[in-house]
Amino acid sequence: MHEEALLRDLRRKIRELAELERGEEISRVSLWVGALSHVTEEMLRSRWPTVVEGTPAQRAQLDVEVSEDLDDPRAGGIVLVKVSVRAPGGSRPGDASDPRAQEGPPP
Amino acid sequence: MTDRTISVDYLARVEGEGALRVRIHDRSVDAVELAIFEPPRYFEAFLRGRSYLEAPDITARICGICPVAYQMSACHAMERGLGLSIAPEVRALRRLLYCGEWIESHALHVFLLHLPDFFGVPDAIHLAKGHREVVERGLALKRVGNELMTVLGGREIHPINIRVGGFYRTPAREELHALRPRLANALRLAEETVRLCASLPFPDVENDYEFVSLRHPDEYPMNEGEVVSNRGLRIPPARYDEEFRELQVPYSHALHSVRRGGGSYLVGPLARYALNRDRLGPCAATIVREVGLEPVVRNPFRSVIVRAVEMVYACEEALRIIDGYRPPERPYVEASGALASDDCVAITEAPRGMLYHRYRLDATGTIQEARIVAPTSQNQKRIEEDVRKVVERSIDLETEPLTMACEQAIRNHDPCISCATHFLSLDLVRD
Numbered sequence: 001m002h003e004e005a006l007l008r009d010l011r012r013k014i015r016e017l018a019e020l021e022r023g024e025e026i027s028r029v030s031l032w033v034g035a036l037s038h039v040t041e042e043m044l045r046s047r048w049p050t051v052v053e054g055t056p057a058q059r060a061q062l063d064v065e066v067s068e069d070l071d072d073p074r075a076g077g078i079v080l081v082k083v084s085v086r087a088p089g090g091s092r093p094g095d096a097s098d099p100r101a102q103e104g105p106p107p
Numbered sequence: 108m109t110d111r112t113i114s115v116d117y118l119a120r121v122e123g124e125g126a127l128r129v130r131i132h133d134r135s136v137d138a139v140e141l142a143i144f145e146p147p148r149y150f151e152a153f154l155r156g157r158s159y160l161e162a163p164d165i166t167a168r169i170c171g172i173c174p175v176a177y178q179m180s181a182c183h184a185m186e187r188g189l190g191l192s193i194a195p196e197v198r199a200l201r202r203l204l205y206c207g208e209w210i211e212s213h214a215l216h217v218f219l220l221h222l223p224d225f226f227g228v229p230d231a232i233h234l235a236k237g238h239r240e241v242v243e244r245g246l247a248l249k250r251v252g253n254e255l256m257t258v259l260g261g262r263e264i265h266p267i268n269i270r271v272g273g274f275y276r277t278p279a280r281e282e283l284h285a286l287r288p289r290l291a292n293a294l295r296l297a298e299e300t301v302r303l304c305a306s307l308p309f310p311d312v313e314n315d316y317e318f319v320s321l322r323h324p325d326e327y328p329m330n331e332g333e334v335v336s337n338r339g340l341r342i343p344p345a346r347y348d349e350e351f352r353e354l355q356v357p358y359s360h361a362l363h364s365v366r367r368g369g370g371s372y373l374v375g376p377l378a379r380y381a382l383n384r385d386r387l388g389p390c391a392a393t394i395v396r397e398v399g400l401e402p403v404v405r406n407p408f409r410s411v412i413v414r415a416v417e418m419v420y421a422c423e424e425a426l427r428i429i430d431g432y433r434p435p436e437r438p439y440v441e442a443s444g445a446l447a448s449d450d451c452v453a454i455t456e457a458p459r460g461m462l463y464h465r466y467r468l469d470a471t472g473t474i475q476e477a478r479i480v481a482p483t484s485q486n487q488k489r490i491e492e493d494v495r496k497v498v499e500r501s502i503d504l505e506t507e508p509l510t511m512a513c514e515q516a517i518r519n520h521d522p523c524i525s526c527a528t529h530f531l532s533l534d535l536v537r538d
Contacts, residue, residue: 003171009119017115027110035246036219036231040253043171043264070235070242080117084110 003039003047006078011051013080018056021085026057028084033066034075041066044078057083125532127513128358129498132538136502139495141487141517143361154477159185159446159468160271166464166479167265172215175208175256176457177479178269179330180464185271188451188468189442196435197273198330199428200259203283204269205329205455206425207255210248210293211263212458213376213414213421217300218245221411224515225307241303244296248418251286251293255425258282273439283429290429294422298394300415305398313405314493317366318378319485321456327386327420328379330455335382336372337403344454347463353484364485371488374460375520376413377404388427391420407493407519417458446472457482459521483521490520506535 010031018026029052033039041064052058060083069075130137150169154162162181167174179201186193193201219231222241228234235242253263258278260266268275319340321332334350335341342350351372353362366372381403387395395416404413451466460482467476497516501509510533 006119013115013117013119017113021113028112036235036242038215038219040264042262046265070232070239073232074118075232075235076230078119080115080119082112082114082116084112086110 003037003043006037006039007044007047007051010078010080011055014052014055014057014083017083021056023056025086026055026060026083027086028061028063029057030063030081030083031065032074032079032081033064034072034077034079035066035068035070036075037077039078060084125517126534127494127510127532128534128536129513130536130538131498131502134502136495136498137538139491139498140356140358141361141491141494142359143487151477151479154466154474157474159189159442159451159466159472159474162464162466162474162477163269163271164265164267167269169479169481171264172212173208173457173459173462174265175204175260175269176455176462177464178266179205179455180453180457180462180479181466182269182271183330183453183455184451184464184466185468187453188448188466189271189446191272191440191442193273193440194435194437196433197277197439199432200274200277200435202326202329203255203425203428203432204259204266206421206428207252207259209252209329209421209458210297210418210425211252211256213418214245214248214252216458217304217411217414217418218242218248220518221414222304224518225411244300248293248296248300251289251422254286254289258286270439272441273435273437275438277434277438279434280432283432287426287429290422290426294390294419294426297415297418297422298390301394301398301412301419304412304415305400307411309406309408311406312408312496314407314496316377316405316489317369317372318381318403319372319374320378320382320461321454322382323386325386327383327388327424328456334454334461337381340366344463345450345452347452347454347480348465351480351485353480359487361487362484363488363491364480365488371492372485373489373520374482374485375410376417376458376460377407377410378460379456380404380413380416387416387420388423390423391416394419407516410519442472445470459483460485486520490517493517493519506533509533509535 048062126142128140163178166177166181169177223230223234226234231242256263261268317336317338319336321328322335323332333341333343350367351364352367353364356363384402400412446468447470448468454461454463463480465478466474469475494513494516497512501512
């Protein structure tokens with residue numbers, strides 16, 4: 001299926017990034033979903049655990065921005081916008097040392 | 108210590124899952140082989156050992172575009188085998204749910220996959236540049252289909268509210284009536300779509316299809332009916348295996364279906380329309396007359412019109428069901444007593460055509476055997492034959508335009524196999 005193929009490619013890219021970063025844990029992944037991508041945020045979030053299972057991003061927080069811009073040249077796809085790599089000894093979302101834990105859960 | 112953020116800006120791509128191998132010798136086409144690489148997913152195997160109640164939710168995962176079709180075929184198969192009778196109100200709600208899926212799936216196919224071919228652009232993004240209103244119309248229709256699926260199914264993809272015997276929860280009248288204004292607008296948009304599609308230029312092609320679909324005594328078929336064809340076939344769904352069989356081909360992971368003792372056949376909108384046009388509702392019948400659509404459409408490129416007509420039908424049928432809706436006394440019925448059955452069989456009409464499910468249950472209701480024949484595999488051989496005709500007609504074209512022509516021939520039928528979008532690799536050998 002189209003969306004499965006897109007997700008498989010994202011998984012491949014995340015693994016590639018993790019290798020470049022010498023296997024350090026990825027703590028946050030930001031995706032941009034095009035208006036003509038045939039993919040919904042709900043579907044993406046429900047499939048995400050299987051996309052990142054076994055990768056250094058399997059505990060990453062997922063941020064999704066869904067675009068309604070038909071004129072965007074990337075409207076047919078999903079863009080991996082940025083990833084955050086955990087620094088050695090860094091905190092995980094929800095850990096007591098995680099500054100976001102003081103601010104409550106992400107919106 | 109803080110995390111380090113890396114900007115990536117990587118656009119995910121779809122790797123090719125389909126390839127077309129064409130061998131041409133002395134200006135004649137020796138072989139056309141459509142190969143699908145998508146790996147087998149073994150759904151039939153891992154249904155074994157699971158409860159009959161799990162079949163609708165497990166099989167829904169087979170397709171992200173038509174999960175309702177898998178849920179409907181699984182529910183009807185189990186209910187037939189277990190002798191469960193469904194309340195008329197539940198039956199109407201299922202039909203309404205199917206209307207949502209037809210609208211959503213047809214809008215995806217017509218606007219995002221098929222129409223760009225007729226406007227001479229590579230995809231919907233380019234179509235939006237010159238014809239923004241057309242793409243916006245498609246997205247509006249798709250949204251209405253998704254809304255119907257969300258209200259009835261709990262969510263728009265892989266609904267979670269459907270079960271053997273009915274629904275976990277049925278909606279209140281007000282919830283359905285709230286959809287009415289958007290559905291009425293969708294009906295108008297679908298009618299405009301038929302007019303637009305009928306005005307397009309089409310290649311002069313006619314294929315001699317054996318059309319196969321369900322036929323119901325009173326309705327345009329969705330959940331029930333006999334299996335009929337334009338060559339005299341008329342059987343109950345339980346006799347499907349006597350008339351059809353699946354074949355493995357060495358060059359593809361996708362199975363091919365054929366008539367026993369015969370050849371390819373075609374399921375889907377062209378077949379449903381050819382065999383059931385007298386069952387269309389008044390709005391669909393009126394627009395068919397207005398645009399002068401022929402009673403049997405044998406030009407596969409013109410399937411874009413028929414899909415638009417079926418969107419009109421699905422919108423008007425959804426409005427009819429909502430206007431007459433009364434919540435059932437109970438949202439579902441349950442099976443009781445011994446659950447053993449060799450006879451759990453059903454066919455329903457997925458947007459792309461007939462979807463066959465057959466199960467065998469033991470006394471505890473555990474699935475012992477499962478068999479699923481999707482419309483994609485039923486059409487696979489016929490699609491190959493269509494592509495062969497395209498190659499024969501266009502034998503002198505360079506590789507790039509020939510690839511485009513072959514892709515278009517595939518998109519006439521099926522948006523669900525990966526090669527329906529633009530990444531077919533063409534392996535052309537000219538001896």
